[in-house]
Amino acid sequence: MRFQLSGDQRALRDGVREVLARRFGPRELRAAADRPPALDRALWRALGDAGFFALRLPESEGGVGLGLPEAVLAFEEAGRVLLPGPLIATHLAAGRVPGAATGEAVVTAVDGGRVEWLTEADVVEGGGGRGVAGSGAVALRSVDPLTPLHRLPAAPAVSAGPEAVPDPVAVLLTAAEQLGGATRACELAVQHARTREQFGQPIGGFQAVKHLCAELLVRVEVARAAVYGAAVTADPADIATARLLADEAAVRGARDCLQVYGGMGFTWEAEVHLVLKRAWCAPDVPGAARRVRSCWRASCCPERVAGASACTDGRRPGGVSMIVASTDHTA
Amino acid sequence: MDLADSAEEAGFRARLREWLGKALPTLPPRPSPADWPGRRAYDLGWQRMLYDAGYGHVHWDAPPGVRLVFLEETEKAGAPYVGANFVGLLHAGPTVAAEGTQAQRARWLPPILRGEEVWCQGFSEPGAGSDLAALRTRAWRDGDHYVVTGSKIWTSHAEVADWCELLVRTDPEAPRHHGITWLALPMDTPGITVRPLRTLAGSTEFAEVFLDEVRVPADHRVGEENDGWRVTMVTLSFERGTAFAGEVVACRRVLGELAQEARHNGRWDDPALRRRLGRLNAEFRALWRLAQWNVSAAEASGGVPGLAGSVFKLRYAQARQDLYDTAADVLGDAALDLDRPWVLDRLTSLSYTIAAGTSQIQRNIVGERILGLPKGR
Incomplete structure (x- = not known):
């Protein structure tokens, strides 16, 4: 058992931390909170270039070929600087949705009766047959200035099938x-x-x-x-x-x-x-x-x-x- | 990050498991909690079995990862606890090993490992609990002896101990951390009175020890005179390190038993109770991971458990109390019946936020020594 970060894992964490400190420090955080929520596309592409979204994608598919532990370290750093955006949905879409892995596409996903970053996203995943994009999704005044939210009409009952999990x-x-x-x-x-x-x-x-x-x-x-x-x-x-x-x-x-x-x-x-x-x-x-x-x-x-x-x-x-x-x- | 056994750990685990399977059925029946001579003999006998099988040293010189495997496997197999050997194996012994002379190590360490001698701890006093450095038990030098007068409290196993690791004040004029000396006191020396203290659980788990002009040979001093505080602190982290890790395994077993009991008596139908049980399940799973994390960190830094033990102990003490409060919830009225399982455990769990450094003291340690906050009140 060696339940500590390996040298490579430490280097990866430090690398992500360094990129984020440069691109999204406390000053950028405050500035972002003071204006209407808008995704920084340049930052999104920079994350793509750094391999943030393609981290777990096999190298044969153009990814970094790392595993869950490395992804967890990267997302911990993102959480630490409160990096805005549908990071997880885009990461999970890498390899499936064109442009997601490279940060050219922003992918969000329906989460129960709500969806974040709807108007900024290029692709919306999930939501079953509810046809999110063109439907009557209603913008909320989100409590978090850095997480714009939409409520979906006619959300299915909580006890939906396995698809809802x-x-x-x-x-x-x-x-x-x-x-x-x-x-x-x-x-x-x-x-x-x-x-x-x-x-x-x-x-x-x-x-x-x-x-x-x-x-x-x-x-x-x-x-x-x-x-x-x-x-x-x-x-x-x-x-x-x-x-x-x-x-x-x-x-x-x-x-x-x-x-x-x-x-x-x-x-x-x-x-x-x-x-x-x-x-x-x-x-x-x-x-x-x-x-x-x-x-x-x-x-x-x-x-x-x-x-x-x-x-x-x-x-x-x-x-x-x-x-x-x-x-x-x-x- | 890797949670799988190393080759060394896997080999150790397999050998230990096989040995436990053969050894445990040969153990005598467990003595009653009130039978102190019986408990002493039982605990020493278990240590002797470990020694003969090559496991006597595990707490001292095995890598932390192997030690965690030992704690996990012995607990899963239902083996006896360290019991009366606690102070000898986990504090006095390591202290002598780290700070004693060659002659002292040769005199005191083998009998601990062979399960022949029991040690107790004479640190706390009525006026020196959390503030241990306030201790006032005095020792004067008289020729080749120290003469000790004072009193100690919360001394576990004092009634059946052969030796006491004793902290005494040898220089009352010095700054208080610099006037303390560490002595090994033979418990059959004239002038010692042991008065058992009854705990709230009804048993006499510890005692007061009164010392009236007790003569201790000067060569029983470990370390220099007035250097006893440092000598003691070198190994105090053992007590807070992985010592509790095995208990997490036991708590997870108890949790499974609670679920079965709840299904049996109908309490399972209460969603609030199921939620509490699920919450505890997550808690103990995470505590086990934290133990693994801390052990791996200790291994990476040379084998000594560090301040992380305070973090673990803070959370574990609370979790253990929550576990047995939840057990009472499962039991309903039966929680008031001392003959039912878990009821006595609920009482003894109350000591966990107090013994081996109260939770308040642990928070001071975490705040000051890990987070770097200023000392203060």
């Missing part, structure tokens, strides 16, 4: 983005607690604040282990676990960060609200409760014990489809 890879990459957001929240909170002074000392010296920061880190580290572990095994219960804990780390982390920031946290100017709003926007499919149940069913139900032991070694072929099987017959 998301790709487990999409679930895992969302978890990776949430992990990145949680990391950002922790970094912001700690930086502020070190420098902001009250009562003649940095507020991070007060245990009430210090302990909030410590819990932020604990949630990040637990989520990180879960997300990276799921990337290695691709086991459905591991993916459900990763998503659950990464969501918690991001949402609670951003809330705690906001609290550490005090009055500044309640302003538009400080970027904390953008971290929280992005965390809220993560696709809530197939729903938190069902995620927990799938996590449960895949491993602990007495009748599934055999299946669980078979998949914990991570080499069960087609294991990723198990989350589908385990969510379509809920109690």
Whole structure:
């Protein structure tokens, strides 16, 4: 067992981090939040050039030929800088939709009754027979200034067939983005607690604040282990676990960060609200409760014990489809 | 990133599994929790079996990854816990190994490994708990002896221990971290009074130890005089490192049993309960991954568990308490019956956010030493 980043993986993470810092730093983030949402096509193509979308595509098909762990590291970095856009949908479309792999096409996907970045996308996937593009999709005033949303009319009932269940890879990459957001929240909170002074000392010296920061880190580290572990095994219960804990780390982390920031946290100017709003926007499919149940069913139900032991070694072929099987017959 | 066993780990796992399959059926019946001499004999006997089979050293010199395999496999097989050997194997022993002289290592280490001697820990005092450096038990030098007077508290296994790793104040004038000395105290020395403390679970898991002019040979000192704080801290991370990793395996088993009980008694029909169980399942899965992550990090950095142990312990302590509170939810009224499974475990789980550094102290460690926040109150 060597459950640490390899040298190549560290280099890949650092490379992505460096590109993103150059192209989408805090200044660009604030500027983007202050104007109507528009996708930066040049940045999108730069991501394509860097192999962000073609990361898992085989080299024989013009891709980078890497795996889930590397994709998770890249999406964690994207989440950390709150990079806007339908990144996961485009990544998943690489090799299927012309132009997606290179960043020439922007692909979004229907998520239950909503779709993000609809007007900016070149291709909209999913949505069954609802004919999204020309239909009466209604623009929302999205809570997140960097995630424009449309609501779809006549969304089918929640208990739709297997088609309505998301790709487990999409679930895992969302978890990776949430992990990145949680990391950002922790970094912001700690930086502020070190420098902001009250009562003649940095507020991070007060245990009430210090302990909030410590819990932020604990949630990040637990989520990180879960997300990276799921990337290695691709086991459905591991993916459900990763998503659950990464969501918690991001949402609670951003809330705690906001609290550490005090009055500044309640302003538009400080970027904390953008971290929280992005965390809220993560696709809530197939729903938190069902995620927990799938996590449960895949491993602990007495009748599934055999299946669980078979998949914990991570080499069960087609294991990723198990989350589908385990969510379509809920109690 | 790789979660598969290395060749060394896989070979170790296979050999250990085979040995456990043969060895465990030969164990005597477990003694009752109140039978201290019986528990001592049982725990020492298990360590002796491990030693004879070549596993006695695992906690000391096996690579962290192999040690995690040991914890996982022994727990899955239902093998005994480290029990009365805890202090000897996981703190006093490693301290002697790291800081003792050749003669001290030769005197104290083999009996720990062979399951012949039990150690206890004389650190905390009534006035020195979380603030351990406030300890006041005094030791004066008298010829080739130290003379020790004071009292210690929360000393597990004091009633059946042969040795006590003792922290004493040898220089009350020095800054408080610099006036402390580490001594090995034979527990049969005149002047020692052990008074068992009854825990809220009703049992006597630990004791108060009163020391009245107890004479300890000066050559029982490990490290220099007044250097005992550093000597102790060298190996304290062992206690918070992977020591709890095996328990995560046990918690996952308990969770499966809870689900079965809930199906049996009808509580499973409550979606809120199912949700709680699912949440705990995710929690313990993630904690196991975190243990694997920390172990791999320790292996990469030379084998010593670091501050990450505080992160793990914070989360694990809370998860364990949640687990047994959920067990009470499954049991309903039966949760008030001490003869039902999990009820006693629920009581003992209350110590997890206190023992081996309270959660508040762990948050200070995480905040100050990992995140670099200023010290303060």
